Amino acid sequence: MTARMTLRVNGSDHDIAVAPDTLLLDALRYECGLTGAKLGCGTGDCGACTVTVDGEAVNSCLMYVLECEGHSVETVEGVTAGGIGAIVAEEFVKADAVQCGFCSPGIIMSTCALLARTEPGAATDEDIKEALAGNLCRCTGYLPILDAVRRASGAPR
Numbered sequence: 001m002t003a004r005m006t007l008r009v010n011g012s013d014h015d016i017a018v019a020p021d022t023l024l025l026d027a028l029r030y031e032c033g034l035t036g037a038k039l040g041c042g043t044g045d046c047g048a049c050t051v052t053v054d055g056e057a058v059n060s061c062l063m064y065v066l067e068c069e070g071h072s073v074e075t076v077e078g079v080t081a082g083g084i085g086a087i088v089a090e091e092f093v094k095a096d097a098v099q100c101g102f103c104s105p106g107i108i109m110s111t112c113a114l115l116a117r118t119e120p121g122a123a124t125d126e127d128i129k130e131a132l133a134g135n136l137c138r139c140t141g142y143l144p145i146l147d148a149v150r151r152a153s154g155a156p157r
Contacts, residue, residue, distance in 0.1 A: 003020065004016070020066060024065045037050065050107075053071050057134075076106075079108070084155060085112050088115070092107075095151065096140070110131050110132050114127060
């Protein structure tokens with residue numbers, strides 16, 4: 001049994017048919033063609049699937065897509081197209097905070113959620129560490145990532 005729904009992603013509406021147990025991550029990847037969010041652990045521990053729903057960072061591997069009807073979903077494809085998301089992505093590149101890139105979309109989404117609720121330059125190291133606590137990186141280590149987020153946090157919004 002499937003249900004039709006409208007999923008609003010990156011400012012565009014997608015009319016999709018989904019089973020009641022379809023995860024947001026699967027709908028984004030297979031119904032909307034947005035592959036930035038990744039399936040890492042499938043248990044919400046690694047953060048590779050992080051997107052925002054109404055501005056809050058969520059693990060899309062743990063959320064049913066039907067819960068998102070009437071809400072606004074943002075993915076890394078949407079936020080890095082301009083504004084603070086593009087600045088965050090640029091700072092990640094400048095700081096060499098991207099190696100294999102598997103975790104980068106999730107970390108960028110968690111960073112954007114943090115910066116959306118803080119004034120420019122106001123995010124402390126504690127704020128940054130707390131915001132990124134649900135994102136794991138196996139390649140770069142965290143110092144370049146923290147450096148990139150610090151620099152992006154000072155950018156005007």
